[in-house]
Amino acid sequence: MNRPKIVILGAGYGGMITTVKLQKMLGRNEADITLVNKHNYHYQTTWLHENAAGTLHHDHTRIKISDVVDLNRVELVQDTVVSLQPDEKKVTLENGELTYDYLVVGLGFEAATFGIQGLLENAFTINNINSARLIRDHIEYNFARYNNEKEDRQDLLNIVIGGAGFTGIEFAGELGNRVPELCKEYDIPREKVRIITVEASPTALPGFDEELVEYAMNYLESQGVEFKLGTMLKQVNENSIIVEKDEQQEEIPSSNVIWAAGVRGNSIVEETGFETARGRVKVSEDLRAPGHDDIFIVGDCALIMDKENDRPYPPTAQIAIQEAEVTAHNLKTLVHGGSKLEAFEPELQGTVASLGEGQAIGVVFGGKKLFGWKASVMKKIIDNRYLLKLGGVGLLLKKGKFNIFTK
Ligand code: FAD
Ligand code: NAD
Structure with a gap:
């Protein structure tokens, strides 16, 4: 293989972290990296409810891809993926097509509508x-x-x-x-x-800690x-x-x-012919699609089982980010001619959900419950940590959430 072509589809949490990690891990002449996304910006999906309510402007949620990705190093193709042809190692876009040696699919989620009328x-x-x-x-x-x-x-x-x-x-x-x-x-x-x-x-919040659910419902009712x-x-x-x-x-x-009653993987993945459950592909331990050693799937398009309860891990940004880190590492190994890939083991750091300005609930550090403003501060710390990981201090200062009691 000459310089291998790595194509990353989708600039969500999975696609962006894979890209920024790879641009650091691989030398300029080691691989051609292409990122394909509908827009020239990445957005924080985890803030979209604020944009939808109108409590946060969407420009705060959008991050220009060129602010965090070195476009001298990575080719950004602003286009819409239409279909994948794994047997031909090809991706069809609305305005062209791309071939790859390695593909990373990070096309995110769609609403699951369960055929409800209207x-x-x-x-x-x-x-x-x-x-x-x-x-x-x-x-x-x-x-x-x-x-x-x-x-x-x-x-x-x-x-x-x-x-x-x-x-x-x-x-x-x-x-x-x-x-x-x-x-x-x-x-x-x-x-x-x-x-x-x-x-x-x-x-509400079926399966979540009962005390926290009660707190959330009482607060929201108030x-x-x-x-x-x-x-x-x-x-x-x-x-x-x-x-x-x-x-x-x-x-x-x-x-x-x-x-807001559930999500499924991007339907492009299902249409490709991979075996899916709710549009998500049950990937191997090293995050590759079964039968396709050249395709990694990250984020909400991937399904990983929790061995402890034999149920899928919920599709979250937290898991998408961790999967992307392992995927970048595994791609580096393959590009360097290795074959021993890292197995993905999620390290769940907790769940924190906001309830509006200065209010949240959460479980962190292996079981510690947080309520009210403390949980809200924790939520901002989690959001800010992601910005730091993605784009360093510059991005954190530009887009971070710093006011403890408000947005
Ligand atoms: P996404 O973030 O969905 O990104 C997919 C990307 O692919 C997008 O940039 C999109 O433009 C692009 N794309 C899609 N289709 C195409 C196409 N055909 N062609 C080109 N580009 C395409 N998880 C948490 O861990 N913590 C939270 O607090 C949290 N809060 C959430 C709040 C809300 C309101 C929602 C909706 C979800 C929340 N989640 C949270 C879940 C989390 O956002 C998802 O699990 C996460 O976004 C999945 O990341 P991803 O990289 O798979 O895809
Ligand atoms: P979900 O699947 O977690 O919840 C959907 C809810 O809708 C369920 O409680 C379900 O019982 C209900 N429902 C389904 N069909 C219904 C119907 N016909 N009528 C009434 N209720 C119905 O989906 P979500 O909330 O969109 O979350 C998607 C993913 O994103 C999850 O993995 C979640 O953990 C993650 N997420 C995380 C956070 C956070 O960590 N703060 C925030 C948002 C989303």
């Missing part, structure tokens, strides 16, 4: 900068409309969140801060607005968030939703439905 047409999802910006503008527009309508259009002021997993809870927390601002701005009494979280399980637990979202119409609890259906007016 969802695709009438609900919004928090997936990327564009979808988050649309949610912010849509809610604001509906608030602006309210006092200009002849009838009392309660649907314009009811915000429904499908799913009280981490995304749903974090978004509800941001709305708890944003709605009073919108009410002031558009002359709407706060008590007219409903934030309704619909969750199929009997509890901010005006309603919970409909044990309730399935069954259908989304243009101006209402249908939910079902104990076989009883109810229609709730809403023109602001945000679906």
Whole structure:
């Protein structure tokens, strides 16, 4: 092989960390590295709920790829991946094609919609900068409309969140801060607005520490968030939703439905013909796709089983970053002619979820529970640590979150 061609698809957590690590680990003449992404920026997916609520501007969440990737060293192709042809070692893009010796697939997640009627047409999802910006503008527009309508259009002021997993809870927390601002701005009494979280399980954040869940629910309820637990979202119409609890259906007016009830791997991966579960490929220990020693899969497109409970690890940024570090290391080994690759072992450092300004819950350091402002500070430390890892002190100072009590 001449100088090997490494192609990395997607500039999310997985793709970016793989790229910045590789540019440090490999000498200029050792490999050609190409990063393909839809946009010329990377975004912090973990902040998108703030952009969607309008509590944080999306420019804070976006990071220009050229600010952290040396474009003399890595070729950035701004294009959309359409399909993969592993047998031909080829990637088809909207505007061309690329060949590779080694491929890293980091194309991230899509909303899992479970075939719910009307969802695709009438609900919004928090997936990327564009979808988050649309949610912010849509809610604001509906608030602006309210006092200009002849009838009392309660649907314009009811915000429904499908799913009280981490995304749903974090978004509800941001709305708890944003709605009073919108009410002031558009002359709407706060008590007219409903934030309704619909969750199929009997509890919010199913499987998470009960004490922390109780804290989160009490706090969010104090901010005006309603919970409909044990309730399935069954259908989304243009101006209402249908939910079902104990076989009883109810229609709730809403023109602001945000679906946050689960994710799956990017459908390009499934369409490639890899065996998948919810669009995620069960990768080997060294993070390669089964039967394809030249393809690594990182982040939300990869599925790794937790041997302790025989269940998949949840798709998180924390795991995507760690997978990327191992992938970069393994690519270096292959480029240097080695064959003994490192096995991926996640080192879970905990989970912290924000509940809005200055509030959060979390479990860290192998079981220590954090509530309120302490958890919120921990969340900022986690976010800032990522920025430091990705782009050093310069990026941290530019994009970091430093105010302990606010954003
Ligand atoms: P992504 O971050 O989704 O990035 C994928 C990249 O691929 C994007 O840049 C996208 O533009 C690009 N792309 C996609 N399709 C194409 C295409 N066809 N062609 C070209 N480019 C393409 N996890 C945590 O660990 N902690 C948290 O606090 C946390 N908070 C979250 C909050 C929210 C609101 C959400 C939605 C998720 C959160 N997660 C969190 C989960 C975490 O964000 C994901 O697990 C993580 O983003 C996965 O990283 P990734 O690299 O696989 O993909
Ligand atoms: P999730 O799968 O974790 O939660 C989805 C929730 O929606 C579940 O509670 C489920 O019971 C509910 N649900 C599913 N179908 C429903 C229906 N028809 N009606 C009502 N409720 C329904 O999904 P998520 O919250 O989007 O999280 C995705 C991934 O991102 C997870 O791995 C999560 O851990 C991670 N994440 C982490 C953080 C954090 O660490 N702070 C924040 C956000 C997301």
